[in-house]
Amino acid sequence: MKTNLVKTGKVIDGKEVLGIELTNTKGSYVKIYNYGAIVSKFIVTNVHGDKQDIVLGFDDIEQYVSAEYLANYPYLGAVIGRYANRVKGGQFCIDGKSYHLFTTPDGNSLHGGAAGFDKKVWEVLSTIDPSVTLQYISPAGEEGYPGNLTVQLTYKLSDDDELIMDIKASTDAPTAVNFTHHGYFNLAPDGGSVANHVHRIPASNYLEQNDDYTVTGKILPVEGTIYDFLGPKPIGQDWDPAEGYDQSFVLDQHSGEMTLASETTEAQSGLKLSVYTTEPIAHFYTAKYTDVKNGKAGKHYAPFSAFCVETQHAPNAINIPEFPGTLLRPNETYSQSTIFKIEHLG
Template sequence: MTDSTHTAAPVTPAVTSFGKTTDGTEVQLYTLTNAHGLQVSITNYGGTITSLLVPDKAGKPGEVVLGFNSVSGYQSPEFLKAGPYFGALIGRYGNRIAEGRFTLDGKEYTLAKNNGENTLHGGKKGFDKVLWQAEPGTSAEGPTLKLTYLSKDGEEGYPGNLTVTVVYTLTADDALEIDYSATTDKATPVNLTNHAYFNLSGSKDVLGHEVTIAADRYTVVDAGLIPTGELRPVKGTPFDFTTPHAIGERIAQVPGGYDHNWVLNQTTGLHAAATVYEPTTGRTMEVTTTEPGLQFYTGNFLDGTLKGANGQTYGKHAGFCLETQHFPDSPNQPKFPSTILQPGQSLHSTTIYKFGVRQ
């Protein structure tokens, strides 16, 4: 007779084909499942989360991220033109660097300008568009997928050979944990994140989701979304999510919608970043991180040209992002927490998205 308290050992992720890239390379999809019906699928193309099934308050699993069912969706002309970065790993530098340049140790480095006058999410071919070495496995916490990539010295204009390892773990307690680590042989800025778009309802927009962000300040930005350097209190503004507010409640007061970095109150260890509650399905999501910032983005640029894995149209506000990160443009902002990784140092960063239901 088996002991009812014994937890089943994690099952190694299943591997299937995810199609071929435009240059004919075969791409894989790795599916991690836990005992409660949570299932996440991740491809080695861009380290991208393509699907995440989470039960609602009735116990019925449903899709909670935006994505496509083959690699062709992530390489289509429409997707590349829109550049929403659905579910991808972002690097070498997540978010924006002003005017596509920074100075480090007295030398100026020039990057590709792929967002107006600025560099966004690593440049023209960031970590979202490369093939990662994938190693499926298991841990005490649950099934894992370890992804490794060597970003060579000079790639996209950045200095140093940067070795990056990202481990996704789907835990027995219904969390998707992402652990980032990196080493370099030359000083270089590094800001790693994941660009998943969440929609906990499965409906056409996320405006009814209730969000709380553990931040009393945010980084004020100019018209190009580059920080001015001011860390402004959220109190009395539509940026105040210190108590729960529906995304749609005050979004009209923010020109263009939310696409800003919040300065998290806690900065040491694993700390609270945000919680989300979706009233119709009862789904909840808690975000904890070791990072100092959180980019909250409300899918303002989605315009209905992209169709998802289940044929749904991704219109404006079809998903929201909670990208844990260091602040935008930190290499040019000496007062912000440093993003410079030195030789001999190791970068370690963890972010956890934990799912549940409220009846």
């Protein structure tokens, strides 16, 4: 087991970008950048004994900051903050005061704003084999959010091929907080569409969305809909092939308890990815808007070439009082744990 820091030679906003390599006793390997807390590689051994990278990303840090990539930006492998997904109208109210955020052309705020935590260089606080703890201090007013927010994020690679992500945050003024990890997974040895991956989500309900993907506050049953993943089924079995999935699911659990969020298997590799989380929501996205050229080994990442399981609180919950709260106050601690576990089938 080891943790290795690698200099990239890249400096952003006066801060050095480092690669952090985690290796366990099985030889599984995770590469993380302190820029965006990006998981750029997750290499495991499939049932054939071959090493296989199961996440989309780039071979070089320069590609993550290239104009071409940022023009059609899918947040490959990054941590999202201060607020995951969409905030309706790019605004919210705390204690009678309104706050206005950066908005996209549809009028909503997305994934923390124009330069969210996915575009920040985090400080490397500590390394303990095989793990790393990163810190980012977001100043009051950044992207329109109140309060100075201190965030600490730990990635650990266990000998059971679990990538464990723990996030804690504190603030000096009431603020809205909702983190997620935006990893893009493909378990097939040669990539391609994830339509034939078999997926299960233990969620009896999903969140209604408007046409602009903002959550309305209604909770709807999955029964009889294309969103029913209670029994395992191929991802592409019921989807609209032009749309795929971009939907928040309400997990059948008590918020705050570690529970299964999803299971995904792929026959050719014989790999199974299980996601566990303390969060109440798993947002399932099948990369409709992904069109990335020159990925790892020159690959083209086309629409539907990956799936994301974004564990979080409900999108727009800061504006929906009935939903579990995303308001963080001084002397409180935000806490989230999510585990991405790889196993062999059979």
